[in-house]
Amino acid sequence: SDMEAESWAECMDVAVKTALRAGQMVRVSMMQEKRVSSKSTPTDLVTEADQQVEELIISTLREHFPSHRFIGEESSAAGEKCILTDNPTWIIDPIDGTCNFVHSFPMVAVSIGFAVKKQLEFGVIYHCLDGTLYTGRRSHGAFCNGVRLRVSKEKDVSKALILTEIGAKREPHTLDIFLGNMKQLLSAPVHGVRIIGSSTLALCQVATGAAEAYYQYGLHCWDIAAAAIIITEAGGCVIDTTGGPLDLMSRRVVAAGSQEIADYIVQRLKPINYGRDDDDP
Ligand code: IPD
Numbered sequence: 001s002d003m004e005a006e007s008w009a010e011c012m013d014v015a016v017k018t019a020l021r022a023g024q025m026v027r028v029s030m031m032q033e034k035r036v037s038s039k040s041t042p043t044d045l046v047t048e049a050d051q052q053v054e055e056l057i058i059s060t061l062r063e064h065f066p067s068h069r070f071i072g073e074e075s076s077a078a079g080e081k082c083i084l085t086d087n088p089t090w091i092i093d094p095i096d097g098t099c100n101f102v103h104s105f106p107m108v109a110v111s112i113g114f115a116v117k118k119q120l121e122f123g124v125i126y127h128c129l130d131g132t133l134y135t136g137r138r139s140h141g142a143f144c145n146g147v148r149l150r151v152s153k154e155k156d157v158s159k160a161l162i163l164t165e166i167g168a169k170r171e172p173h174t175l176d177i178f179l180g181n182m183k184q185l186l187s188a189p190v191h192g193v194r195i196i197g198s199s200t201l202a203l204c205q206v207a208t209g210a211a212e213a214y215y216q217y218g219l220h221c222w223d224i225a226a227a228a229i230i231i232t233e234a235g236g237c238v239i240d241t242t243g244g245p246l247d248l249m250s251r252r253v254v255a256a257g258s259q260e261i262a263d264y265i266v267q268r269l270k271p272i273n274y275g276r277d278d279d280d281p
């Protein structure tokens with residue numbers, strides 16, 4: 001209803017303010033000494049800042065919207081279930097690009113997505129170090145610091161710049177598939193392939209048209225929720241790696257400016273199966 005739409009706009013205002021505050025906290029902690037430990041593998045890094053920033057975000061949002069649900073990377077790591085219901089749900093990545101953060105490599109973002117009845121309503125991604133704010137709201141367009149975003153119209157993969165990521169889990173079998181996919185793209189040949197260390201900022205490059213496509217097997221719902229609505233609202237296509245509709249919990253995504261380039265990735269690259277975010281542990 002109109003009243004509901006109105007209230008989601010208010011949620012988005014709070015999301016933007018919260019992302020800016022969280023980004024400020026990320027900037028400050030990046031200059032301080034970091035306490036780094038690892039989670040599932042030695043390359044799956046986490047710092048105290050990841051937890052503190054998530055706490056700041058969730059406690060702020062909960063104060064405003066006590067009946068809403070929250071899915072956050074570090075809360076999930078602490079054992080909270082990652083299940084998307086019809087209830088208004090915030091999907092949060094407090095620091096996307098933790099490995100970059102640890103090295104002070106300046107590609108680090110805060111990502112806040114919001115879904116109602118399992119449909120994304122808006123997304124906010126804040127590039128903490130250059131102060132760029134990406135937003136997208138269903139039926140209202142996508143913006144970067146207030147400027148309307150449009151994806152690339154390129155249809156020819158041989159003229160594409162493609163982004164991807166390899167997560168922290170690097171078993172010989174998954175590395176073989178990853179490298180096979182790289183070989184397929186580099187011999188297409190595409191213009192270039194980039195790995196920048198932040199899924200959300202890579203996806204934002206598709207939204208601005210700076211890259212033609214992004215694909216990843218092994219990302220999580222908090223890596224894709226905010227970005228998916230931003231890209232969709234910029235006129236892009238965000239789908240599952242099988243070619244079907246995006247499934248937030250499926251841990252895989254293809255995002256592209258054009259359907260043609262998305263289809264190329266769906267048809268020519270081999271997916272890696274990482275299970276689902278809502279699997280029972
Ligand atoms: C990770 C980054 C990385 C991607 C991983 C993500 P995190 O997020 O986006 O680029 O390769 O799959 O998990 O852990 O830094 O929030």
Ligand code: CA
Nearest residue numbers: 045046073098
């Ligand atoms: Ca992480």
Ligand code: CA
Nearest residue numbers: 093096097223
């Ligand atoms: Ca992430």
Ligand code: CA
Nearest residue numbers: 073093095096
């Ligand atoms: Ca994170």
